[in-house]
Amino acid sequence: MATNFSASHTQDSNEIKEMYCEECDSHTGEYATAVAFCVDCVEYKCKTCKEYHRRHFKSHKVQDSDNMPHDFYLEKCSAHPKQLIKFYCSECCIEACKLCKDNEHVKCSNVNHLPTLASGIQNSDDLKNLQQNLDKLSADIKDTEKLLKAKSEVVVKQEEKATEACKKHKDRLVEAFKQQHQDLIDDFDKKMEETIARLKKERLELVQELSEKEIKFKNKITQAETDMKEEVVSSNTEFKVLKSEHLNLVENLEVLTADLEQTQKLGQNCKHFIKLKSTKQLCGNLHRNIEQIQQAYIQHYKFKMFNIQPTELSLESDTIFFTFVEESAVERKVVFNFDIKCDIDLISSLLVLSEQTLLISYYTKFSIPVIIYDVGTSHANYMDDIKFDAKPFGITKVSDYKVAVTFPDKRMIRMITFSEDMKVLDITKIPGNGYCTGIAYRNPYLVVSYWNPASIKILSMSGEVVKTFDKDDNGQKLFIKPWYLNVSPDNTMIYVSDRKEHTVTCLNYDGKVKAVYKDDQLKRPHQLAVDEYGSVYVCGFHSGNIHQLSSDLTKVKILVDKNDGLDQPRSVAYCPNTKRLFVGMPNKIKVFNVSLE
Structure with a gap:
């Protein structure tokens, strides 16, 4: 086959x-x-x-x-x-x-x-010739082998003689070199003994001199501290006087009330009439004093330490070591700005995790890029890209190396823990309890905004619902589309942006509405940021600007707008240490350096 x-x-x-x-x-x-x-x-x-x-x-x-x-x-x-x-x-x-x-x-x-x-x-001649040639080569190789052997013996003897001569010369040079080193060491030891004796004497003199300077420095800085305390105490003297007057008002009111009750009980109508008239006049004075106290101005200030190097010159010449800077207003201005190109078309949220670490929630992709940037320049580098099986939206800082991220499509929240070099150590899932979008951390709870139905919920760190805010005292809906939220520095207020109503609402943690901000120049508000003084910064996505509001949602100013290069700003984050405001836009993050006016 x-x-x-x-x-x-x-x-x-x-x-x-x-x-x-x-x-x-x-x-x-x-x-x-x-x-x-x-x-x-x-x-x-x-x-x-x-x-x-x-x-x-x-x-x-x-x-x-x-x-x-x-x-x-x-x-x-x-x-x-x-x-x-x-x-x-x-x-x-x-x-x-x-x-x-x-x-x-x-x-x-x-x-x-x-x-x-x-x-x-x-039987060919070629084969015979080849065989003869091979036989001759074999004989030549044997003769060559004998010749190489004889020459090798000569080479070996020459190598042995040269090696022995080289070793002897090397030993002589090494011995001479060692002796030179020993001479140098002996000479150095002698000089060292002399130097140690001299340095001990100089050290004793230096210790005495520095001790005297330390005493002078302590006296000087103690006096500066005393002056600083007096200045701090006197900064709100008028307010403290008003506080004392308030105590007097309380006592006067109690006395007037007791006298009226006494004359009324005793039936002393004449005295009661005269006391009523005098009390009425005093009440007017009391109302004016109360109004003065309520409107009393409190001096805001920030303690500032001067970066002084305690050199001999500074110890003798400097007299100011620390002071406080008055902050009568928290209005900020833009000093200069730069851009970070990130090639991300839809930045949902930004989070400043540290002075050099910026996190982005990237809703159109299943990832969160981690950006490391140099605080001294406009240079930025992608460090990592955390992949997920769903689209991330809101993001908030829980601790220095832990964040919480909302995943609306999955109705869940993930807790992500990083190492010091920003490598992911652990990702934990907790229930989102609905279509969760915005998120903020208020120890020990998470504050989360929701769609369908529109509400704000306070969650435990395990995802259990502690409180829900969806209606006001009259039973009306608080929100239509609560998109983002943030909390005040003292953790007493919640700020919520409503993209449908074009508003920012301030709630306390009982769900009571304290203020609502609405302005014709704010369209489709998105992410909110809050600075260390309680100022609120909100993105106007369609209006192309950033509104700066006070803690009670009074408009301070439009901080930046389209003239500053804003185009559909969707996200914003603030770094209190570097005083920088990060604004996320399609394919770019603008970084503004802001300072107090």
């Missing part, structure tokens, strides 16, 4: 004992034993192909099995894997298949059938 002929069947294989039909191998890929050879075609044929060939090519000389070449060379051509190598070009000194012969050796005049050329190789 015919079988497939493998390319592994080579001339050296012990399994191949007979030639196969080239016609069958070429056209059907089957193996068939060759029983004839066409001299004109230079091809081996099986019985069937031989009969077919004789019938159609009657002029061709076909040799039978006894007379055909039996020195088979079954290697395939590397250029034509289906062709056997059957020829040898004596001009090019290279073997060839039929295709190579017809194409590449067409101009060669000495291309012959390989088995025919090899038939007389055993």
